[in-house]
Structure formats: C-alpha cells, structure tokens
Amino acid sequence: xxxxxxxxxxxxxxxxxxxxxxxxxxxxxxxxxxxxxxxxxxxxxxxxxxxxxxxxxxxxxxxxxxxxxxxxxxxxxxxxxxxxxxxxxxxxxxxxxxxxxxxxxxxxxxxxxxxxxxxxxxxxxxxxxxxxxxxxxxxxxxxxxxxxxxxxxxxxxxxxxxxxxxxxxxxxxxxxxxxxxxxxxxxxxxxxxxxxxxxxxxxxxxxxxxxxxxxxxxxxxxxxxxxxxxxxxxxxxxxxxxxxxxxxxxxx
Amino acid sequence: xxxxxxxxxxxxxxxxxxxxxxxxxxxxxxxxxxxxxxxxxxxxxxxxxxxxxxxxxxxxxxxxxxxxxxxxxxxxxxxxxxxxxxxxxxxxxxxxxxxxxxxxxxxxxxxxxxxxxxxxxxxxxxxxxxxxxxxxxxxxxxxxxxxxxxxxxxxxxxxxxxxxxxxxxxxxxxxxxxxxxxxxxxxxxxxxxxxxxxxxxxxxxxxxxxxxxxxxxxxxxxxxxxxxxxxxxxxxxxxxxxxxxxxxxxxxxxxxxxxxxxxxxxxxxxxxxxxxxxxxxxxxxxxxxxxxxxxxxxxxxxxxxxxxxxxxxxxxxxxxxxxxxxxxxxxxxxxxx
Numbered sequence: 001x002x003x004x005x006x007x008x009x010x011x012x013x014x015x016x017x018x019x020x021x022x023x024x025x026x027x028x029x030x031x032x033x034x035x036x037x038x039x040x041x042x043x044x045x046x047x048x049x050x051x052x053x054x055x056x057x058x059x060x061x062x063x064x065x066x067x068x069x070x071x072x073x074x075x076x077x078x079x080x081x082x083x084x085x086x087x088x089x090x091x092x093x094x095x096x097x098x099x100x101x102x103x104x105x106x107x108x109x110x111x112x113x114x115x116x117x118x119x120x121x122x123x124x125x126x127x128x129x130x131x132x133x134x135x136x137x138x139x140x141x142x143x144x145x146x147x148x149x150x151x152x153x154x155x156x157x158x159x160x161x162x163x164x165x166x167x168x169x170x171x172x173x174x175x176x177x178x179x180x181x182x183x184x185x186x187x188x189x190x191x192x193x194x195x196x197x198x199x200x201x202x203x204x205x206x207x208x209x210x211x212x213x214x215x216x217x218x219x220x221x222x223x224x225x226x227x228x229x230x231x232x233x234x235x236x237x238x239x240x241x242x243x244x245x246x247x248x249x250x251x252x
Numbered sequence: 253x254x255x256x257x258x259x260x261x262x263x264x265x266x267x268x269x270x271x272x273x274x275x276x277x278x279x280x281x282x283x284x285x286x287x288x289x290x291x292x293x294x295x296x297x298x299x300x301x302x303x304x305x306x307x308x309x310x311x312x313x314x315x316x317x318x319x320x321x322x323x324x325x326x327x328x329x330x331x332x333x334x335x336x337x338x339x340x341x342x343x344x345x346x347x348x349x350x351x352x353x354x355x356x357x358x359x360x361x362x363x364x365x366x367x368x369x370x371x372x373x374x375x376x377x378x379x380x381x382x383x384x385x386x387x388x389x390x391x392x393x394x395x396x397x398x399x400x401x402x403x404x405x406x407x408x409x410x411x412x413x414x415x416x417x418x419x420x421x422x423x424x425x426x427x428x429x430x431x432x433x434x435x436x437x438x439x440x441x442x443x444x445x446x447x448x449x450x451x452x453x454x455x456x457x458x459x460x461x462x463x464x465x466x467x468x469x470x471x472x473x474x475x476x477x478x479x480x481x482x483x484x485x486x487x488x489x490x491x492x493x494x495x496x497x498x499x500x501x502x503x504x505x506x507x508x509x510x511x512x513x514x515x516x517x518x519x520x521x522x523x524x525x526x527x528x529x530x531x532x533x534x535x536x537x538x539x540x541x542x543x544x545x546x547x548x549x550x551x552x553x554x555x556x557x558x559x560x561x562x563x564x565x566x567x568x569x570x571x572x573x574x575x576x577x578x579x580x581x582x583x584x585x586x587x588x589x
Contacts, residue, residue, distance in 0.1 A: 040495040055508055079506075080506050081497070081506075082505070082539070083499050103497075104495065105494050110494075120493055161551060164551075184565070185564065188567060190568075191534075192500045192501050192522075193521065194500065194521065217552060249553040251500055252502055
C-alpha cells in the first residue's frame with residue numbers, strides 16, 4: 001500500500017472519528033450546543049468536537065409557552081448568565097428545533113454582513129427569524145395584522161415576564177406605561193451610557209397600521225416598520241431604537 | 253421615648269434628629285452641632301451597631317455617611333434637583349437645611365418652598381467624583397457579626413448556594429488575585445487608577461487586605477499558580493455586536509470567577525467613550541458579585557435590597573457597595589480570609 005493511500009485512509013478515519021464524536025456529544029445537549037457553538041466564547045476544540053462545557057450544561061430552563069398541532073413554542077431562559085437572557089424556539093414532534101428569537105444572530109440565520117449594515121440602533125429586528133415567525137403565525141391562523149404585530153413584540157420581550165413590553169400607538173398608551181412603570185431608573189440608565197429621551201419627544205404622528213413604537217423593558221422605545229405579504233405574513237421588519245425613557249432595565 | 257445626645261468623633265457638623273431601629277427600643281439619637289462625643293456607631297440593615305463602627309445614619313429613605321458627608325444612595329426625589337448630586341446632603345449646606353426624610357432638603361428658616369427652588373437654580377453642579385466611595389469603606393467590622401445581627405439584616409434575593417459553586421476554589425493559600433485583561437482600552441483610560449480603585453473598593457466591601465489586583469500577565473499567572481492563590485479574571489473590552497452578549501455594562505456567569513466582562517463605555521453603544529472611573533469600578537464590583545459569589549437579581553435587575561450594588565437601582569450610584577449580608581459572605585469566603 002502506498003504512503004499516499006495510507007495518508008488518505010488516515011485523514012478519512014480522523015474525519016470520521018471527529019464527526020462521530022461531535023455527533024455523539026452534541027446530541028447529548030443539542031440545544032445547549034447550538035447556543036454555545038454560536039457564541040464567541042469557548043474553545044474551538046470543544047466546538048469542533050461537539051463538547052458542551054460544564055457551564056453550559058443544564059444552563060437553560062425550558063418553558064412550554066404554547067402547544068398547537070404537532071408543534072410547541074418554547075421559551076428557554078438562561079439560569080447561569082446573570083442577565084437571564086431568553087430564546088424562543090419552535091419545535092415539532094420530530095424534535096426539529098428552530099430558533100424564532102435568539103442571540104447571537106447566527107442562531108436566527110443572520111449573517112455578519114447584515115450586522116455590519118445594521119448597527120446597534122437597528123439590531124432589534126434581527127433577533128427574530130421571519131421565516132420561523134411566519135411559520136408560527138400561519139400555524140396559529142393569525143390573520144389580523146394587529147395580532148401579528150403584537151406577537152412580534154411579545155417575542156422580543158421575555159415572555160415569562162408579561163409586563164415587559166408595551167405597544168405605543170399614542171400618547172395615552174405612553175401615559176399609561178409611565179403610570180404603570182414610573183421613570184425611576186434614569187440615574188442607572190444615565191450611568192450606563194444609553195440615550196435618554198423625553199416622553200413628549202416621541203412623534204406619534206408617524207404611527208400607522210404598519211408603523212408603531214414598542215417599549216421593551218431592556219431596550220427602550222423601538223420604532224418598527226412592518227411590511228406584509230399578501231397573505232399577511234411578514235415580508236420584512238425594520239427597527240430603530242429611539243432611546244430609553246428611564247423605566248427600563250438595560251442589563252448588566 | 254428616651255432621648256440621647258450622640259456626637260461624632262471630632263467636630264460634628266450634622267444638625268438633625270436621627271432615629272434608628274436600635275435593638276434598644278424607642279431611642280432617638282440626637283446629633284448636636286460641634287459636639288465631641290462618643291461615636292455611637294452606625295445603622296446597619298436598620299440596626300445600630302454600638303461601638304467604633306461605621307457612622308451611617310438612617311434618614312427614612314436613605315443612609316447618610318457622616319465621614320464623607322454624603323448619602324450612600326441616590327435621592328428618590330433626585331430629579332427635582334437636577335443640578336445637584338443625588339448623593340449630596342442638603343445642598344452641602346447643613347447649617348441652613350435639614351433633611352429628616354432623606355428625600356427633600358427642608359429649610360426651617362425659609363418658611364416656604366421657594367427658597368429651595370432658588371438654591372436649585374443658582375447652585376453650581378458638583379463635579380463628578382472620580383473615586384469609589386463604598387459604604388463601610390475602610391471600616392473593618394470587628395470579628396464576624398453575630399447570627400442575630402445577620403438574621404436581622406434586610407433580606408436580599410441575592411443568593412449564595414454552596415451547591416452551585418461549580419468553580420469555587422477552596423484549597424488555595426496564597427493572596428487572592430484578580431487579573432485584569434484589557435482589550436481595546438479607550439484612549440485616556442487610567443489603567444493604574446482602575447487597578448488601585450478596584451482594589452480599594454473590593455477591600456472596603458469585605459475582600460482580604462492581601463488582595464492583589466493586577467494586569468494579567470504570564471508571570472503574574474504563574475506566580476498565582478505557584479502560590480496556590482485563588483484567582484479571578486476581569487476583562488475590559490469594546491462591545492462587538494453579533495459576537496458579545498447584549499448586556500449593557502458587562503456580563504458574568506454566576507459562580508464563574510473568570511467570566512466577568514466590562515464593556516468600554518459601559519454600554520453596547522459606548523465603545524471608546526471614557527467615563528467616570530467610579531462607574532467602571534461599580535460595574536466591575538457588580539459583576540464580581542455575580543461571578544465570584546453568585547449574587548443574583550431578577551431579569552429587571554431588582555433585588556429586595558435597593559441599596560445593594562447588585563440591584564440596578566444602585567449599580568451606577570456612586571458610593572454603592574455590597575450590603576451587610578453579602579459582605580459577611582465575602583469575608584467568610586476564601587476571598588475575605
């Protein structure tokens with residue numbers, strides 16, 4: 001047997017071994033592995049072999065938000081990260097899982113190029129995978145645009161905290177938000193370097209059926225522009241963070 | 253109700269009625285102007301610690317530190333006085349004003365509220381202090397507080413569960429060491445000032461006086477390993493959208509001593525900004541609370557103790573620190589021994 005052939009066999013054997021090891025380890029903690037693999041942190045060798053470090057094992061608490069047909073909507077909350085970030089997933093009975101909302105953006109199929117073009121102020125709508133979101137609203141038969149927009153904003157918040165977002169279409173809804181959640185965190189937000197805005201400066205004249213403001217507890221006031229397909233699924237969503245009012249809790 | 257006159261060591265300029273929930277019930281302590289008297293001590297978690305302790309005074313909504321002449325937490329009505337530091341005591345003019353509730357300065361001589369408005373408008377803004385003032389700073393608590401005192405402290409949602417100490421280091425004997433990695437440090441960032449301030453702040457918050465805080469290096473790491481020192485790592489870096497976590501000021505995994513990250517400018521939008529040093533220190537102490545001791549808050553940043561640095565309401569408050577219960581945990585850990 002020639003040396004060349006031996007080398008080829010060795011390479012194939014090594015690749016196969018890596019593949020098998022990776023398949024074995026990553027299947028043990030498949031969801032945790034997907035998240036770990038998308039993060040910048042962690043050793044490359046672990047990621048290549050599908051090994052999930054101890055700090056990622058049993059890290060996420062899974063809550064079923066809804067069950068419909070052969071699918072279920074899950075909320076995954078990080079218990080070890082101090083900010084308890086969350087992920088929303090759509091899982092079918094075959095256990096195929098798709099991330100509806102997640103970060104890093106890799107989890108929802110957003111390329112680095114899109115991120116470069118977006119920037120911080122416009123990143124919020126990148127957190128949701130529209131294909132998976134549309135799959136969800138079709139399964140749920142959501143035909144009203146208002147319901148679709150409400151669900152979209154709901155997913156951007158942490159659904160285990162039902163007071164953590166509010167759609168703002170006029171100054172009345174804004175007043176209601178401020179009375180429910182007084183602007184007590186202005187010092188913290190000023191300290192954290194974010195842009196504080198005055199409530200009266202939000203321009204509600206722009207609001208329409210497809211353009212709304214949404215207050216999210218850890219992001220502030222975000223302007224969304226929705227573009228719908230003929231079947232009322234979402235074609236695209238543009239977002240822009242306007243600023244923080246002073247009742248948010250941007251994480252640290 | 254009994255009444256006592258209690259002064260501070262040296263000339264005491266505080267003129268007010270101070271009351272606190274002493275274990276000696278129904279006692280009101282009056283601190284008189286320019287009296288030299290025995291330092292009564294302070295108020296800790298609502299209880300007076302008798303002896304040469306920390307002179308913190310309870311003013312209803314907040315605690316006042318007589319040594320630094322400022323409140324240790326922010327004024328809940330601070331927005332009414334935008335030109336003043338939310339920590340300042342009665343516009344720095346205790347001879348004219350009093351603040352019995354910790355919320356609003358009152359002018360007994362003025363007779364109406366207009367005088368306060370005048371002061372607010374004409375006063376100059378206080379310069380932002382570039383140092384960390386922690387509650388109980390440089391005030392070693394003699395011995396371990398009794399379980400009765402610990403039990404009396406206001407409870408916090410912060411937790412310390414030995415079972416979750418995955419990365420707890422238990423056998424080390426050398427000086428506890430915190431390494432600081434710096435990536436893309438903004439221009440003008442005072443590295444030495446940061447290391448010195450962080451060390452002081454941590455010692456003031458229950459860490460051992462032998463604590464070493466230094467820039468990460470191979471030699472330093474080998475030395476720490478050789479000495480069997482407990483180690484932790486703090487990283488300061490610019491935020492990169494898409495790669496770093498979306499947190500504002502920083503990030504830590506609970507009970508992972510090498511997970512602490514502080515973002516430049518303390519926000520995802522603040523890369524390359526240089527801000528007041530005490531804010532970096534506060535953010536670091538907050539993350540160290542998560543990473544070394546598993547102190548936690550809910551997803552809105554709330555705990556049951558708004559004065560603790562682990563609670564967002566205090567995290568970027570100059571003077572914030574760990575609460576008494578948390579300090580006891582730190583002092584009893586390998587980081588405090």
